[in-house]
Amino acid sequence: MRKHLFAAAALCASAVMAHADALDDVMAAGVMKVGTETAFAPFDFIDAGTHTGLNMDVFTEIGKDMGVEIEWITLDWTGVLPGLEAGRFDVVAGPATITAERMKRYRFSSPIAEATVALLACAKCDIETPEDIAGKAIGGATGTAQLAQLQEFAATLDTPPTSISEYVSFNESYADIASGRIEAVANSLPNIAFVASQRPEVFKVVKPAFGTPTYFGYPGRIEPEYASLMDKIDEILLAMKADGRMAELQEKWFGTTFDMPDYITEPNI
Amino acid sequence: MSFDFAVILAKLPQILSGLGVTILIWIAGTLAAAVLGFVIATLRRFGGRPVDVLLQLPIEVLRGTPFLVQIFLLYFGGPYIGLRLDPWVAGLLGISIYGAAYYAEIFRAGYQSVPPGHVEAAECVGLTRNQIITAILLPEMALLVMPPSINMAVILLKETALLSLITVPEMTMTVQAIGSQQYAFVEALVILALVYWALVELANWLGRLAERNLSKLSA
Amino acid sequence: MTWKLFSLLLEASLMTIFVSTVSILLGLVMAIILSGLRMSGNRVAYAGAGVFISFFRGVPLLVQLLLIFNLLPVIGITLPSLATAIIGLSLCTAAYQAENLRGGFEGVAPGLIESAEMAGFTKVQSFIWIRTPIALRVTFPALVNEAILILKASSLVSVVGLIELTKMAQNLSASTYQPLPIFASAGLIYLAINLVVAWIGRRAENALPGLPSR
Numbered sequence A: 001m002r003k004h005l006f007a008a009a010a011l012c013a014s015a016v017m018a019h020a021d022a023l024d025d026v027m028a029a030g031v032m033k034v035g036t037e038t039a040f041a042p043f044d045f046i047d048a049g050t051h052t053g054l055n056m057d058v059f060t061e062i063g064k065d066m067g068v069e070i071e072w073i074t075l076d077w078t079g080v081l082p083g084l085e086a087g088r089f090d091v092v093a094g095p096a097t098i099t100a101e102r103m104k105r106y107r108f109s110s111p112i113a114e115a116t117v118a119l120l121a122c123a124k125c126d127i128e129t130p131e132d133i134a135g136k137a138i139g140g141a142t143g144t145a146q147l148a149q150l151q152e153f154a155a156t157l158d159t160p161p162t163s164i165s166e167y168v169s170f171n172e173s174y175a176d177i178a179s180g181r182i183e184a185v186a187n188s189l190p191n192i193a194f195v196a197s198q199r200p201e202v203f204k205v206v207k208p209a210f211g212t213p214t215y216f217g218y219p220g221r222i223e224p225e226y227a228s229l230m231d232k233i234d235e236i237l238l239a240m241k242a243d244g245r246m247a248e249l250q251e252k253w254f255g256t257t258f259d260m261p262d263y264i265t266e267p268n269i
Numbered sequence B: 001m002s003f004d005f006a007v008i009l010a011k012l013p014q015i016l017s018g019l020g021v022t023i024l025i026w027i028a029g030t031l032a033a034a035v036l037g038f039v040i041a042t043l044r045r046f047g048g049r050p051v052d053v054l055l056q057l058p059i060e061v062l063r064g065t066p067f068l069v070q071i072f073l074l075y076f077g078g079p080y081i082g083l084r085l086d087p088w089v090a091g092l093l094g095i096s097i098y099g100a101a102y103y104a105e106i107f108r109a110g111y112q113s114v115p116p117g118h119v120e121a122a123e124c125v126g127l128t129r130n131q132i133i134t135a136i137l138l139p140e141m142a143l144l145v146m147p148p149s150i151n152m153a154v155i156l157l158k159e160t161a162l163l164s165l166i167t168v169p170e171m172t173m174t175v176q177a178i179g180s181q182q183y184a185f186v187e188a189l190v191i192l193a194l195v196y197w198a199l200v201e202l203a204n205w206l207g208r209l210a211e212r213n214l215s216k217l218s219a
Numbered sequence C: 001m002t003w004k005l006f007s008l009l010l011e012a013s014l015m016t017i018f019v020s021t022v023s024i025l026l027g028l029v030m031a032i033i034l035s036g037l038r039m040s041g042n043r044v045a046y047a048g049a050g051v052f053i054s055f056f057r058g059v060p061l062l063v064q065l066l067l068i069f070n071l072l073p074v075i076g077i078t079l080p081s082l083a084t085a086i087i088g089l090s091l092c093t094a095a096y097q098a099e100n101l102r103g104g105f106e107g108v109a110p111g112l113i114e115s116a117e118m119a120g121f122t123k124v125q126s127f128i129w130i131r132t133p134i135a136l137r138v139t140f141p142a143l144v145n146e147a148i149l150i151l152k153a154s155s156l157v158s159v160v161g162l163i164e165l166t167k168m169a170q171n172l173s174a175s176t177y178q179p180l181p182i183f184a185s186a187g188l189i190y191l192a193i194n195l196v197v198a199w200i201g202r203r204a205e206n207a208l209p210g211l212p213s214r
Helices: A002-018 A022-029 A054-066 A077-085 A145-155 A170-178 A189-198 A224-242 A245-254 B012-046 B048-064 B067-081 B087-113 B116-124 B129-166 B171-181 B185-218 C003-039 C043-058 C061-075 C081-106 C110-118 C123-138 C140-160 C165-176 C179-207
Strands: A031-036 A044-047 A050-052 A069-074 A106-108 A117-122 A137-141 A163-167 A184-188 A203-206 A215-217 A219-221
Touching (some): A022 A031, A031 A054, A044 A054, A044 C165, A054 A245, A077 B185, A077 C061, A077 C140, A106 A224, A117 A170, A117 A189, A145 A163, A145 A184, A170 B067, A170 C179, A184 A189, A189 A203, A219 A224, A224 A245, B012 B048, B012 B087, B012 B185, B048 B087, B048 C179, B067 B087, B067 B129, B067 C165, B067 C179, B087 B129, B116 B129, B129 B171, B129 B185, B171 B185, B185 C043, C003 C123, C003 C140, C043 C081, C061 C081, C061 C140, C081 C123, C123 C140, C140 C165, C140 C179, C165 C179
Parallel strands (some): A031 A069, A137 A184
Antiparallel strands (some): A044 A050, A106 A219, A117 A184, A117 A203
């Protein structure tokens, strides 16, 4: 019985905490906790031992504008969204492709980059246009929006690819292009452009992008008490877009800038 | 936070197929590992000192490095030296070789536990080496090697979860993928915990059964 | 593979060594307590220890870690990454070590315990001062083995946000796209650590007093 009372009390406590306002909490603590993974270049990665990337720069700006410290919590991607739901951090850097399905579960920030899907192929492979994957072994990362688009695109070809392997993360799929088992991987343009720029002797980007236009946003909690915090983040992101800071950061990390809508209300996928 | 197992269990066919893959690779891999380990231990026991020393090196390397690193190098590194294995083959081979290193040590301890006098006596009465192994050494060490063998089988079961890294659709990845598609993260973990726990208890039960029968035989 | 990358791996291996060492020692203490509970003659303690051991040996460490990390906050307990990693690893190794110790405790000659009790030792005293040291001495090689297994298993704690050797290797290969030399180097570092542990184990084994004869 005592055990039950304790559990009930604990649930009550967490319910009470959940009714507080997330922005007030962050401002009062002076710290915003941001969850992310560190194997998602050029958004978040470890360069010569230091956590760096676009997210780092963007959240530094957000922290400055809000007047709070940014505390990073880095997990494997599998643990990031569960961690957000368990209340371990206030927002996720990631980012994630904004999809209709995910918008039912998370509140996305204003888009921070284009996420449109294209192919990364091995440099010496005979793949010049997306349609060239017909009859070849290709791959993607399991459970990603990018893989879903690849499968859809492959279904439209007269000759389908011989196989579409599913990897735990994109990094293993890149390793398998290098090993020669597959010839191409579908992922968002900013990511694969970075891969190809790091090792041009192994990888190349196949243009044009075959996917429908999609965007990356930072996922946060959808509950009403988090609305104030997400609104604040949006406000700062929009200001950064207006005053050119965002374009500067995109140029720095992607070598190009993207035209992005201020808000995504009806994603294409 | 409420728990909803129904959204995961709706994907039962996928879960069962993942479970099938896990069980298949586990059993085939463990059997192959045990046989290979026995062969290695036997070579070390009867092959003379050079063979003994030569085989010790790969065993130390295999036991001293994580399976994750081994399977990664085998699958993604193999093609650079002309060894392009399919995911299934690489997975099975990886588990078998990793396990063999441990089973070789288990059987080595088993060989050492048999008093030399027993072997000498068998030699005196004219038994061949094969007869000595099958009629004297194996039965005498059976009871001793059983518990660590089961223990090792349990460890190998858990290592099979890493094969998702090389695109083998085993259970851990299958269930976790369903969990994240349905946003039922914790439920997926609970299901995984229960299924693995059941498999481990099954292995332990079979082990105890075998031990009991063996001790009856030797009594 | 540059020296810079290799030194980052070496640095991360300090975390591997740290969490493993702390967990093995905590696990050892827990394993001794579990063994005591199993031999206490109390039915509930016996069953409780049995379920504990069965659960933590049966459920994969990865799943245990993620459950501690994501389920406990639901009831209001939010542990930081390092604590989660150490608790998860210790509970897991405690269960395995308790199984290893079982054989050692069973091997303690009954005569020794009887004479201890005749000399005025209570049950608990004879457990702590007679049976435990002998069981530890007998099962010392198994402890060294377990240490090596935990060093390798600690690669899983990255799921709760700790950057140890394997995670560093993954991070570095995700920014350089040269996974093979990086993973091979990580493998070599693990091997070196484990060979040192095995060597210390053999030295310690020789230095320890001999086993009591039956």
